[in-house]
Amino acid sequence: xxxxxxxxxxxxxxxxxxxxxxxxxxxxxxxxxxxxxxxxxxxxxxxxxxxxxxxxxxxxxxxxxxxxxxxxxxxxxxxxxxxxxxxxxxxxxxxxxxxxxxxxxxxxxxxxxxxxxxxxxxxxxxxxxxxxxxxxxxxxxxxxxxxxxxxxxxxxxxxxxxxxxxxxxxxxxxxxxxxxxxxxxxxxxxxxxxxxxxxxxxxxxxxxxxxxxxxxxxxxxxxxxxxxxxxxxxxxxxxxxxxxxxxxxxxxxxxxxxxxxxx
Numbered sequence: 001x002x003x004x005x006x007x008x009x010x011x012x013x014x015x016x017x018x019x020x021x022x023x024x025x026x027x028x029x030x031x032x033x034x035x036x037x038x039x040x041x042x043x044x045x046x047x048x049x050x051x052x053x054x055x056x057x058x059x060x061x062x063x064x065x066x067x068x069x070x071x072x073x074x075x076x077x078x079x080x081x082x083x084x085x086x087x088x089x090x091x092x093x094x095x096x097x098x099x100x101x102x103x104x105x106x107x108x109x110x111x112x113x114x115x116x117x118x119x120x121x122x123x124x125x126x127x128x129x130x131x132x133x134x135x136x137x138x139x140x141x142x143x144x145x146x147x148x149x150x151x152x153x154x155x156x157x158x159x160x161x162x163x164x165x166x167x168x169x170x171x172x173x174x175x176x177x178x179x180x181x182x183x184x185x186x187x188x189x190x191x192x193x194x195x196x197x198x199x200x201x202x203x204x205x206x207x208x209x210x211x212x213x214x215x216x217x218x219x220x221x222x223x224x225x226x227x228x229x230x231x232x233x234x235x236x237x238x239x240x241x242x243x244x245x246x247x248x249x250x251x252x253x254x255x256x257x258x259x260x261x262x263x
Contacts, residue, residue, distance in 0.1 A: 007062070007108060008131055011084075011118045014057035015104040018050045018088060019122035022104070025049075026123070030098040043089075043096045047071060050088035054106065058084050065108075070214050083109045087214040090119075091190030093162065100124070105192040107217035114240070117218030119196045128196040128222055136199045136225035145228040145248065146201040151255040154204035155184045156248075157194040159211070167210050170263075174207070177263035178256065191245075195219025198247050199226035205248025205256045207233060212242045220247065229253040233260050 004012060025046040051071045058067065066083035067075045077083075084106060089095055091102030100123035107117040119128040128143075130136040136143050148154055156178060161167045179185055186203070188194065192215060194206045199222040220230050220239055231253070233244035246257050 004129075005116070005131060008116050008118070008129060010058065010061040011106045011108065011116060012120075012127065012129065014054050014061075015106055015118050015120040015127075016122075017057050018053040018104050019120060021053070022046060022050055022089070023122055026095065026098070026100070029095060043092060046095070047089050047092060050104065051086060054084075054086050054088060054104070058086075058106070068214065070212070081111045085109055085114075085214050085217040087192060090192040090215060094189045099189070101188055101193065102190055103192045103196075105214065105218045107214075107221065109217065114217055114221045117221040119192045119218050119222065121193060126196075128199065128218075130199075130218075130222045130225040132221065132225070134225070136222045138196075138200055143200045143222075143226050145198060145223065145226045145250075146204045146252070148204050148249060149251045151181050151252060151259075152183065154182050154252050154256075155186065155202075156182050156252075156256065157186050157188065157197065157203040157206040159189070159191055159194070159208035160187055161210060165210055170209065174260055174263045177259050178207075181259060191215040192219050195245075195247060196222055198228060198249075199223045201226075201249075203248070204252045205246070207244075207246040207256065207260055209233065209244045210242075211245060213240060216240065216242045216245055220245070223247045231257065233257065 064079035066077040069086040087105040095102045105119045116131045197203045229250045230247045237244040239245045
């Protein structure tokens with residue numbers, strides 16, 4: 001791989017360490033699909049195990065840093081300026097159904113700004129990574145957002161709320177407004193990978209509401225470092241909060257944002 005800074009090396013090592021047992025667990029989940037009970041409890045355990053592995057690896061390397069994880073929430077460190085933001089399995093529902101589209105995501109925040117991010121899909125061994133001011137990469141290759149200029153030519157990613165989450169009506173309105181103006185819309189179920197795919201030019205843009213900081217932290221940096229534009233859907237939303245996110249190649253993102261706000 002291209003040269004990694006010491007802290008980025010720590011993050012890459014941590015996600016790969018968490019992914020090794022996850023790969024074994026994924027094989028077990030596929031086998032459990034035939035059982036009547038289903039693999040839900042097994043997947044919950046895999047999620048917790050992955051976060052524990054990440055926590056131990058990151059805290060061993062940077063013991064004073066804070067830690068914000070999907071499962072354990074915020075743990076403040078003695079170093080108040082640095083926090084790791086972690087999603088142990090982004091795309092848990094895909095994992096649950098033995099679909100090979102999920103990722104481990106880790107970002108490093110310093111004084112409110114994301115400095116480094118890693119998103120790893122262990123099934124196909126795709127490691128997306130970025131450091132602020134140094135570009136975005138997929139494995140060894142530099143990546144950039146797509147060069148498309150017209151919304152009608154674009155492929156857009158999005159998400160839909162699942163059971164118990166608000167926003168179904170708003171999402172349907174937005175999909176209706178956007179779907180008439182683009183080449184296609186995809187909903188693949190992992191916001192972290194959606195953002196990474198925008199950075200790699202696979203999607204021209206992506207939008208979603210009602211996410212969390214750990215869903216988006218690493219991916220927003222990837223998009224920015226790949227030359228993309230990052231905003232909230234609404235003017236008063238900070239995209240880093242995950243409340244609403246709209247990212248993409250600059251021309252496409254501007255056009256998409258216009259239609260989302262009109263919806």
